[in-house]
Amino acid sequence: MIGHLQSKKALVIAVLFVFLSMGLWTSAWFEIHGRGTYTEGIEREPSIVIEYSIDSSQESISVSLENATPLLQYWRNRDTITDSNTATNQQQDSDSESSANDEKSSSLDTVRIVVGLIIIVFGLCMFEAVRNSSKIWSKVSFAAWVILGLSILIQVPMSAISDFGLNDEGESSTGGFDSANNDEVSVNQFAHYSSNSGLGVEFFSLNFDYSSQGYDLGLLAEEDRQQVIDNPPEVGEDGYESYIKFDAEMNAGPGPVIYWWLGLGALVFYWNRHLKSESNVGNSDS
Amino acid sequence: MRERLLTTLMCLFFLSSTVPVATATGPSDSIIWGITYDWANLDDDQETMTGVSPMQVFEDLEQAAMIAKFDLEALSVISGNSYIFIEQWEDESTTQIEDGDGDEHTVIVRHTEITLRHGSRNDQGIVTFWEDANSSIDISYRASQDALALFDIVYTEYLTSNLEHIGADMSITGSASQESELGLELDLRGGGESYDADVEFAVSSGISVDSITSEWRALEPIDILHQMSIDGSEFDGCWDICGMVSGDYTVSANYDFSLSGIPTEEIGLSADVLDLSISDTVTSAGAFYENFDTGYFASDRTPACNGLNPQMQADLGTGADVEVQCRQVIPPFSPGLLGMFAISLSSSFTDSSAFEAAAEELAEEIGSITDEVEDDIQDNESSADDIFVCDDGTEIPAYWVNDGEEDCPDGSDEYGTDLDGAEAMIEAWANSDLQSTMSTFMETLEELVSDNVENPVIDMEDACLTTLWDSSESMVVGAAWMQDGYMIVGPEIDGVGDHSVQFGIEYLVGDDARAAQAAASNLENLGDLAPPSQHDARDIDGLVGDEESESGIFVPGVGVLSTLALLGGSALSQRRNE
Numbered sequence: 056m057i058g059h060l061q062s063k064k065a066l067v068i069a070v071l072f073v074f075l076s077m078g079l080w081t082s083a084w085f086e087i088h089g090r091g092t093y094t095e096g097i098e099r100e101p102s103i104v105i106e107y108s109i110d111s112s113q114e115s116i117s118v119s120l121e122n123a124t125p126l127l128q129y130w131r132n133r134d135t136i137t138d139s140n141t142a143t144n145q146q147q148d149s150d151s152e153s154s155a156n157d158e159k160s161s162s163l164d165t166v167r168i169v170v171g172l173i174i175i176v177f178g179l180c181m182f183e184a185v186r187n188s189s190k191i192w193s194k195v196s197f198a199a200w201v202i203l204g205l206s207i208l209i210q211v212p213m214s215a216i217s218d219f220g221l222n223d224e225g226e227s228s229t230g231g232f233d234s235a236n237n238d239e240v241s242v243n244q245f246a247h248y249s250s251n252s253g254l255g256v257e258f259f260s261l262n263f264d265y266s267s268q269g270y271d272l273g274l275l276a277e278e279d280r281q282q283v284i285d286n287p288p289e290v291g292e293d294g295y296e297s298y299i300k301f302d303a304e305m306n307a308g309p310g311p312v313i314y315w316w317l318g319l320g321a322l323v324f325y326w327n328r329h330l331k332s333e334s335n336v337g338n339s340d341s
Numbered sequence: 342m343r344e345r346l347l348t349t350l351m352c353l354f355f356l357s358s359t360v361p362v363a364t365a366t367g368p369s370d371s372i373i374w375g376i377t378y379d380w381a382n383l384d385d386d387q388e389t390m391t392g393v394s395p396m397q398v399f400e401d402l403e404q405a406a407m408i409a410k411f412d413l414e415a416l417s418v419i420s421g422n423s424y425i426f427i428e429q430w431e432d433e434s435t436t437q438i439e440d441g442d443g444d445e446h447t448v449i450v451r452h453t454e455i456t457l458r459h460g461s462r463n464d465q466g467i468v469t470f471w472e473d474a475n476s477s478i479d480i481s482y483r484a485s486q487d488a489l490a491l492f493d494i495v496y497t498e499y500l501t502s503n504l505e506h507i508g509a510d511m512s513i514t515g516s517a518s519q520e521s522e523l524g525l526e527l528d529l530r531g532g533g534e535s536y537d538a539d540v541e542f543a544v545s546s547g548i549s550v551d552s553i554t555s556e557w558r559a560l561e562p563i564d565i566l567h568q569m570s571i572d573g574s575e576f577d578g579c580w581d582i583c584g585m586v587s588g589d590y591t592v593s594a595n596y597d598f599s600l601s602g603i604p605t606e607e608i609g610l611s612a613d614v615l616d617l618s619i620s621d622t623v624t625s626a627g628a629f630y631e632n633f634d635t636g637y638f639a640s641d642r643t644p645a646c647n648g649l650n651p652q653m654q655a656d657l658g659t660g661a662d663v664e665v666q667c668r669q670v671i672p673p674f675s676p677g678l679l680g681m682f683a684i685s686l687s688s689s690f691t692d693s694s695a696f697e698a699a700a701e702e703l704a705e706e707i708g709s710i711t712d713e714v715e716d717d718i719q720d721n722e723s724s725a726d727d728i729f730v731c732d733d734g735t736e737i738p739a740y741w742v743n744d745g746e747e748d749c750p751d752g753s754d755e756y757g758t759d760l761d762g763a764e765a766m767i768e769a770w771a772n773s774d775l776q777s778t779m780s781t782f783m784e785t786l787e788e789l790v791s792d793n794v795e796n797p798v799i800d801m802e803d804a805c806l807t808t809l810w811d812s813s814e815s816m817v818v819g820a821a822w823m824q825d826g827y828m829i830v831g832p833e834i835d836g837v838g839d840h841s842v843q844f845g846i847e848y849l850v851g852d853d854a855r856a857a858q859a860a861a862s863n864l865e866n867l868g869d870l871a872p873p874s875q876h877d878a879r880d881i882d883g884l885v886g887d888e889e890s891e892s893g894i895f896v897p898g899v900g901v902l903s904t905l906a907l908l909g910g911s912a913l914s915q916r917r918n919e
Binding site for chain 1: 621
């Protein structure tokens with residue numbers, strides 16, 4: 056009777072494992088939700104919303120512009136202020152970026168293969184642990200579960216970051232603002248530019264806040280720019296119409312995969328506890 | 342027991358009076374008429390009118406394709422309902438108003454209430470597949486359009502006892518929207534090259550009129566109405582005595598474009614799937630003050646209805662027959678209604694710079710997409726004067742670049758383009774039997790369609806399409822479509838029998854129209870006007886494969902909650918077993 060119950064329990068564990076593994080494999084592994092809003096300078100506070108996700112088969116980006124009309128007008132109407140050196144460098148950057156992109160897909164694909172292999176190894180370990188009621192295999196399964204978690208939580212986003220080229224030295228994203236140096240306004244887009252950012256951690260994910268402001272010289276006639284560079288205009292003064300403020304927040308972290316992974320962890324933990332209590336019963340009987 | 346029953350019945354009676362019932366805003370003796378149309382009748386009605394069955398055309402297409410030895414299937418389905426009701430009545434007592442010059446007049450108050458409801462869903466699907474030994478074309482196209490229009494217009498005009506216009510008030514509420522989706526799946530092969538894409542494009546736009554109220558006052562009485570009963574009457578408008586129209590509005594407009602499945606490698610992105618969406622909603626409130634003109638008006642006997650009596654007795658649902666004439670009144674509304682509607686709507690939507698900006702931006706966006714496509718084409722079509730500089734400095738004509746021969750000493754002119762693959766594919770198709778297949782298809786289709794065309798049941802050249810004019814009240818009191826002296830659509834008229842051919846259009850008058858109008862007034866969304874349960878697009882879904890799982894390997898989707906429940910359930914069952 057006990058043997059029958061034991062085999063039934065093993066079957067339930069095996070079915071649940073397959074079920075949870077399938078859920079883990081098919082759900083989103085890594086997600087970024089970002090929203091940036093132009094809070095000053097553009098009518099009706101247009102927003103840019105970006106959703107990025109990675110799963111076992113593809114990498115998806117969704118970009119949406121809300122209250123788009125004034126934002127499209129702003130982008131269309133502003134002059135881009137660059138010097139030739141910057142332009143050349145940008146060209147070179149874009150060339151190197153495209154060559155990096157050519158090689159890029161292999162990084163994430165490799166991680167996908169690694170995650171797939173870990174799931175298979177994890178499955179085999181769990182199978183052995185359940186079939187033989189083996190404590191050693193159960194502990195190995197636990198180790199495989201931890202490795203799987205590390206792979207999903209760290210390796211997947213790192214490969215995405217590597218693919219985006221954010222780990223390379225270079226200009227960081229400024230939400231459309233091109234300048235980070237207040238004093239070099241003669242060749243930069245923004246005068247009196249300032250920005251601040253913050254980072255927070257929340258349940259396996261990172262929250263990133265960013266805020267920047269400045270006077271977009273591209274919105275001003277060429278002859279009016281120097282005046283704004285010399286003295287930042289106040290509300291109501293000429294040139295104040297070029298004042299732009301941008302606030303953004305971004306959340307990056309694992310997708311629903313985390314729940315499946317935790318479910319698998321609960322399963323491993325349960326089996327470990329079950330084996331432990333079984334051995335305790337065996338010891339007390341003897 | 343009996344007392345309790347009586348009390349209950351009394352309570353039910355009183356409660357029933359508080360339940361909203363279908364009642365029109367006009368009085369019960371108003372003149373009301375309306376038309377309803379169920380769009381599910383469209384195919385049959387088209388066949389009756391043109392002699393060509395749309396379904397037969399699809400069948401001909403498929404048969405022609407089969408004879409030409411490729412697969413082609415096309416399906417289309419449309420559903421929905423449209424309602425328009427016009428109700429008119431006059432107040433029993435007169436009132437005093439001032440005209441635009443401040444002169445006071447005793448006037449009759451005439452009300453016109455227009456209720457418009459329209460909702461439709463339209464889906465189309467086309468799937469075609471052709472292949473030969475080395476090439477293939479596999480196209481799946483799916484499109485759908487949803488349209489919705491809900492408008493309530495209340496027009497109150499002020500007339501002297503001689504039916505001269507002193508002015509009018511108008512109130513408009515409503516909304517109109519449309520939503521289109523287009524999906525295109527391509528799998529093209531040929532010349533060792535292949536190209537596949539799965540692109541979806543959706544666009545929706547709409548306007549919403551929370552409220553527009555406007556007021557028109559003429560500078561002096563305008564005499565149009567009572568002259569409309571005279572044959573050949575024509576008016577060029579009221580010009581300098583029309584006065585001004587002023588009003589307030591709260592309106593909004595919105596648009597939403599989305600494009601998904603964009604081939605990212607074409608724009609240098611690394612992601613597999615890129616979805617783009619651009620949306621905006623512009624709300625505006627304000628006031629307007631514009632010059633007014635009633636515009637052109639004309640009235641004459643309807644020429645195509647000459648066989649009918651000059652005066653006819655029509656049942657307009659008012660209890661007694663009304664004497665009407667077949668009169669072509671242009672426009673078929675009271676002077677001022679159309680003009681005020683146009684000015685009120687256009688002023689409300691053009692008065693806001695945000696609307697103008699949105700319209701300009703849309704035009705710019707569409708223009709820039711077109712320009713980019715044109716630039717791409719021009720970039721690939723070098724003119725004879727263009728020069729290409731080889732890597733070693735040698736100059737050659739640009740049109741020698743990528744022409745298949747190395748013209749630069751270092752061969753740098755043959756670097757290949759994205760179009761090489763497409764050219765190879767097109768060349769492979771040109772060398773295949775595609776052209777002869779298409780010729781066979783076109784010839785067969787022409788033959789099949791010409792066989793299919795029959796004489797239309799209704800010859801529109803003989804149709805009497807007319808408004809019905811009540812000369813005693815000087816107003817349009819209905820419309821009719823008669824053929825060979827028989828009624829197809831319209832009210833009951835003495836001496837005019839029903840035509841043997843009927844369409845899906847229903848013409849209602851009196852209490853029937855009043856009840857239908859009240860019911861239609863409560864239809865406020867697409868689900869009400871075009872219920873999904875009456876729109877069976879499953880065949881189209883099946884045709885274009887919408888029901889198939891998008892991922893290659895099917896894995897059942899499982900929710901976190903269901904999994905937790907399963908875990909909990911199995912844990913409990915284990916505990917119980919133990």
